[in-house]
Amino acid sequence: MKELICIVCPKGCHLKVDENDNYSVTGNDCPRGAEYGKKELTAPTRMITSTVKVRGGLYSRCPVKTAAPIPKGLIFEAMKLLDNVELQAPVRVGDVVVEDICGTGIAFIAARNL
Amino acid sequence: MSNYDKHYEVVVVGGGPAGLAAAYSACQNGAKKVLIIERDREVGGILNQCVHNGFGLHYFKEELTGPEYAGRFADMVKGTCADILVDTMVLEITPDKIVKCASQQHGYLAIKADAVVLCMGCRERTRGAIEIPGDRSAGVLTAGTAQRYVNMEGYMPGKKVVILGSGDIGLIMARRMTLEGAKVLAVVELSPYSNGLNRNIVQCLNDYDIPLYLSHTITNIVGKTRVEKVVISEVDGFTPIPGTEIEFECDTVLLSVGLIPENEISIRAGVTIDPRTRGAVVYENMQTSMEGVFASGNVVHVHDLVDFVTGESIRAGAAAAEFALGKRIGGRVIDVVTKPGVNYTVPQKIRPDNIEKSVDIFFRTNKVRGNSIIRVTSDGAKVAEFKREHMAPGEMEKITIPKVLLDRCGDSIEIVVEDA
Amino acid sequence: MYDVLIIGCGIVGSAVAYELSKYQLSVGILEKYNDVANGATKANSAILHAGYDPHPGTDMARLNTLGIKLAKEICEKLDVERRECPSFVLAFSEEEMKTVQTLYERGIANGVNVRILNGDEVREIEPEISKEVVGALYSEDSAIVDPWGYAIAMAEVAVTNGVVLHRENKVRAIKKVGDIFRVSTNRDVYEARYIINAAGANAPQINAMVGDTTLQPRNLSGQYYVLDKAEGKRVNSVIFCCPNKDGKGVLVSPTVHGNMIVGPDAFEVFDSETVATDAVTLPALKPKAHRSVPGINFREIIHEYAGVRPNTQFDEFYIKELETCPHFIALAGIKSPGLSAAPAIALDAIKLLKKAGLNMTKKVNYVDSRRVVRFRKMNDEQRRALIARNPLYGRIICRCESVTEGEIVDAINRPIVPFSVDAIKRRCNTGMGRCQGGFCGPRVHEILARELGMSPIDIMMDENKTFILTGRTKEDKKK
Numbered sequence A: 001m002k003e004l005i006c007i008v009c010p011k012g013c014h015l016k017v018d019e020n021d022n023y024s025v026t027g028n029d030c031p032r033g034a035e036y037g038k039k040e041l042t043a044p045t046r047m048i049t050s051t052v053k054v055r056g057g058l059y060s061r062c063p064v065k066t067a068a069p070i071p072k073g074l075i076f077e078a079m080k081l082l083d084n085v086e087l088q089a090p091v092r093v094g095d096v097v098v099e100d101i102c103g104t105g106i107a108f109i110a111a112r113n114l
Numbered sequence B: 001m002s003n004y005d006k007h008y009e010v011v012v013v014g015g016g017p018a019g020l021a022a023a024y025s026a027c028q029n030g031a032k033k034v035l036i037i038e039r040d041r042e043v044g045g046i047l048n049q050c051v052h053n054g055f056g057l058h059y060f061k062e063e064l065t066g067p068e069y070a071g072r073f074a075d076m077v078k079g080t081c082a083d084i085l086v087d088t089m090v091l092e093i094t095p096d097k098i099v100k101c102a103s104q105q106h107g108y109l110a111i112k113a114d115a116v117v118l119c120m121g122c123r124e125r126t127r128g129a130i131e132i133p134g135d136r137s138a139g140v141l142t143a144g145t146a147q148r149y150v151n152m153e154g155y156m157p158g159k160k161v162v163i164l165g166s167g168d169i170g171l172i173m174a175r176r177m178t179l180e181g182a183k184v185l186a187v188v189e190l191s192p193y194s195n196g197l198n199r200n201i202v203q204c205l206n207d208y209d210i211p212l213y214l215s216h217t218i219t220n221i222v223g224k225t226r227v228e229k230v231v232i233s234e235v236d237g238f239t240p241i242p243g244t245e246i247e248f249e250c251d252t253v254l255l256s257v258g259l260i261p262e263n264e265i266s267i268r269a270g271v272t273i274d275p276r277t278r279g280a281v282v283y284e285n286m287q288t289s290m291e292g293v294f295a296s297g298n299v300v301h302v303h304d305l306v307d308f309v310t311g312e313s314i315r316a317g318a319a320a321a322e323f324a325l326g327k328r329i330g331g332r333v334i335d336v337v338t339k340p341g342v343n344y345t346v347p348q349k350i351r352p353d354n355i356e357k358s359v360d361i362f363f364r365t366n367k368v369r370g371n372s373i374i375r376v377t378s379d380g381a382k383v384a385e386f387k388r389e390h391m392a393p394g395e396m397e398k399i400t401i402p403k404v405l406l407d408r409c410g411d412s413i414e415i416v417v418e419d420a
Numbered sequence C: 001m002y003d004v005l006i007i008g009c010g011i012v013g014s015a016v017a018y019e020l021s022k023y024q025l026s027v028g029i030l031e032k033y034n035d036v037a038n039g040a041t042k043a044n045s046a047i048l049h050a051g052y053d054p055h056p057g058t059d060m061a062r063l064n065t066l067g068i069k070l071a072k073e074i075c076e077k078l079d080v081e082r083r084e085c086p087s088f089v090l091a092f093s094e095e096e097m098k099t100v101q102t103l104y105e106r107g108i109a110n111g112v113n114v115r116i117l118n119g120d121e122v123r124e125i126e127p128e129i130s131k132e133v134v135g136a137l138y139s140e141d142s143a144i145v146d147p148w149g150y151a152i153a154m155a156e157v158a159v160t161n162g163v164v165l166h167r168e169n170k171v172r173a174i175k176k177v178g179d180i181f182r183v184s185t186n187r188d189v190y191e192a193r194y195i196i197n198a199a200g201a202n203a204p205q206i207n208a209m210v211g212d213t214t215l216q217p218r219n220l221s222g223q224y225y226v227l228d229k230a231e232g233k234r235v236n237s238v239i240f241c242c243p244n245k246d247g248k249g250v251l252v253s254p255t256v257h258g259n260m261i262v263g264p265d266a267f268e269v270f271d272s273e274t275v276a277t278d279a280v281t282l283p284a285l286k287p288k289a290h291r292s293v294p295g296i297n298f299r300e301i302i303h304e305y306a307g308v309r310p311n312t313q314f315d316e317f318y319i320k321e322l323e324t325c326p327h328f329i330a331l332a333g334i335k336s337p338g339l340s341a342a343p344a345i346a347l348d349a350i351k352l353l354k355k356a357g358l359n360m361t362k363k364v365n366y367v368d369s370r371r372v373v374r375f376r377k378m379n380d381e382q383r384r385a386l387i388a389r390n391p392l393y394g395r396i397i398c399r400c401e402s403v404t405e406g407e408i409v410d411a412i413n414r415p416i417v418p419f420s421v422d423a424i425k426r427r428c429n430t431g432m433g434r435c436q437g438g439f440c441g442p443r444v445h446e447i448l449a450r451e452l453g454m455s456p457i458d459i460m461m462d463e464n465k466t467f468i469l470t471g472r473t474k475e476d477k478k479k
Helices: A031-042 A072-083 B017-028 B045-049 B066-078 B143-153 B168-179 B198-208 B264-269 B306-324 B403-407 C011-020 C059-078 C094-109 C119-125 C147-160 C200-209 C281-292 C338-355 C380-389 C405-412 C421-428 C441-452
Strands: A002-005 A014-018 A024-026 A049-055 A061-066 A086-088 A096-098 A108-110 B006-013 B034-037 B053-055 B083-085 B088-093 B098-103 B107-118 B122-124 B140-142 B160-164 B183-188 B216-222 B229-236 B246-249 B252-255 B259-261 B293-295 B334-338 B342-346 B358-365 B372-378 B381-388 B397-402 B412-419 C002-007 C027-030 C082-084 C087-091 C114-118 C135-139 C143-145 C164-166 C171-177 C180-185 C189-197 C220-227 C238-241 C251-254 C260-268 C301-309 C318-321 C328-332 C396-398
Touching (some): A002 A031, A002 B198, A014 A031, A049 A072, A061 B143, A072 A108, B006 B306, B017 B045, B017 B066, B017 B306, B034 B088, B045 B066, B045 B143, B088 B264, B098 C380, B107 C380, B122 B143, B143 B168, B143 B252, B143 C441, B168 B183, B168 B198, B168 B252, B183 B216, B264 B293, B293 B306, B342 B412, B358 B403, B358 B412, B381 B397, B381 B403, C002 C011, C002 C180, C011 C027, C011 C147, C011 C338, C027 C189, C059 C082, C059 C143, C059 C147, C059 C338, C094 C135, C114 C119, C119 C135, C143 C147, C147 C164, C171 C200, C189 C200, C200 C301, C220 C281, C260 C281, C260 C301, C328 C338, C396 C441
Parallel strands (some): A049 A086, B107 B293, B140 B252, B160 B183, B160 B252, B334 B412, C002 C027, C002 C189, C027 C164, C087 C238, C189 C328
Antiparallel strands (some): A096 A108, B098 B107, B122 B259, B216 B229, B229 B246, B342 B358, B358 B397, B372 B381, B372 B412, C082 C143, C087 C135, C114 C135, C171 C180, C220 C260, C220 C301, C238 C251
């Protein structure tokens, strides 16, 4: 049995998820909570936002984000990929910064024009 | 000779999310000469350093990062008639709406405005404001300042961090510092609950096993030069309880202890300030106590979501354009009175003649609440009631009152929050 | 080899250096911090006292009253912010009126313009003063000053006139070999024929290095609140209570920067470098200040600070050529009213040097002026002209205090180069306002690094080792 706080809405239901019972969820006030509880235990994902070095811009760092949520377990590996990137201004929103994060097929993309 | 250098119909002070939306809206509503004056080197305001995502769900119906949200609005404004002066600081607004500003590129300027929209945003409360005792060590800074160093300049302000305050900026910076290789030892919160979104508690603290100490505060900072140690204590209300001290060896303290609207220019111009919000007292169309001077965004009251800043600013910009084009609003005024459970309201004053269908009233409640009822009364009679399953001080509440109901009200309406 | 070596560059060291720079002498200053005015000078009440406090006939009385007259001239010549500001000593009872009477008599004997007012007269001048006040001593001879700006100005002019300032030199030992002093610091050894000990709270230890162990440090820490400019005009005078054994009691005063200060409470500390505030002493100031000025809005607090007052077992300053060590002049135990007395103390030091045999001839040409651009004090036309002359004055860096990039660059180009963000703050007021540098800090930091050609990582907040940044993102983790 795992306990977690639901983040689907501001109410913050305290969910209990039973791994041994097909991830059945209790403590949720709505069906979205059950869905969240199951996903969070079976395949949690996160959007990662960070920055990379950039030359010739107004600032020396350019914000980036994952184009889609990536598996939670890959967060630190994904972060390492950014250490060796250096962009050259001009950068446009959506420019691909890292093509494929750890085999997920998901890219890091630039999150501003610079 | 005129006593000003330029004339605009609408001058917007500040080019953050509020200013961009206000200027955009002023142009959409018929103003032909609109100017944004921005002190930083680019528009976008604080969003430019908020590289995390979660912005725009209400307005753009998708999740954007701060710079993306700012970028979209900057692009929208580019397509309008609005002029933008960047790297230009407004120093004073006179009662006859001459906006005085200074700029390296443009020199000292006096700009005559028919209408002004105040969009200066807010600043962070500091160590000094909350009186944290101890040494005057380096390494104590606000979360926002740290955010600027990390996200825009690319510098790390520390390696071992204690964060005071669990508002969203504090939580976001806990994750950001962790991702950049720092160790966040604790987030310390004076209240018995966090003021941040649950999502941020989960994804910024729990994901990285960062402990949250509720009902605790920092009672000493030790370090002759740089911070070496921080002592936290449990509190009973606001008073530290002796014997509950916990020490953390760390080199950095980040403060996320509240935001204060930046109204020094407004106050000097003569705008009436509400001591509860520390922002201007505003009417339903975001006009302040000065005719033709409007305000929107965090300079009026600190918002939880930028989307609501945008919405409010679109109304303010539209009203400023209408004023500049000659529209005047009269009629009776209803005062909005706060009763227990309601910390403040925006607007504070409503002119029913200026309401088409309904008016939105924003407010914050005073504590975390379960099932609650928001009651609106006037002269002791019920006007409206609203049910909520959950309320918290960290979240802005909104109620919508139809014009037909307002028309029946007396000279004031009272708003109270009660447990259901 | 210096003719005169000054130890310490606070208000007293600066004043002595400034006076000595008018003579044909080689003069050096050893300062332990990376900037001048970094000890007691930067954390005190910032008041030039009228002079009714010290006992008539004492050196303290003479130096106080002369010092504030000299301060007026010096501040005008060197463009230091100073404002005449009347002072009250409030009495809440007939018993305290006796103290007021005593102070009045002292004031008269010291040649100070003093009056005794009844409660109504007090409130006519200063309506914010409590209705409980039955009367007060009143003087228009007092003033408020920018204390660190005052010291920095005198030190800068001294350096302009040839005095050599050695910063980050903490004195470790002094040996006298024949007629020559050999002063060892953490960095070097300096030689001099005469020594001036102006080491503030550390002066007793410096005296002890040459065998004078008379002084027992009784350093008192005083803690203060600074309130926002929103409270800066609540009172237009310095408001004291009747003095007690701990000092002048809690005072309420405007500052030359437009804020209000409230403080200090005094208690003895054993570490002369203590600048910590504590959660017991500070809040206790609030009811005491409210007793004098009930309307103070403590929600407007923006900053707290503490300073050490270099007190000793003596009531008097300890100003003399040491009997045990000729040519060594102690300017020690300079507690309140040390800021007021400083330029007069410097003149005494010159007399003592002459008496000790130092030949002193005035320079024919020396610089005795200094001008500082202060954007925030200018009117529209002056600002317009200033920015037209140099556009850097058009870029506002500190929004709370309206400080421009031009002023910051000016400060960096003056004779004592500031190396830290706080050194810029002391020279330009950046970060002194309500946001406490939250917005302007990183920008001042960037300008300093650019102008000095240093990495931002090497720019300190204040003293050595008060580093602001620990590294770069995306670059340092691999190490």
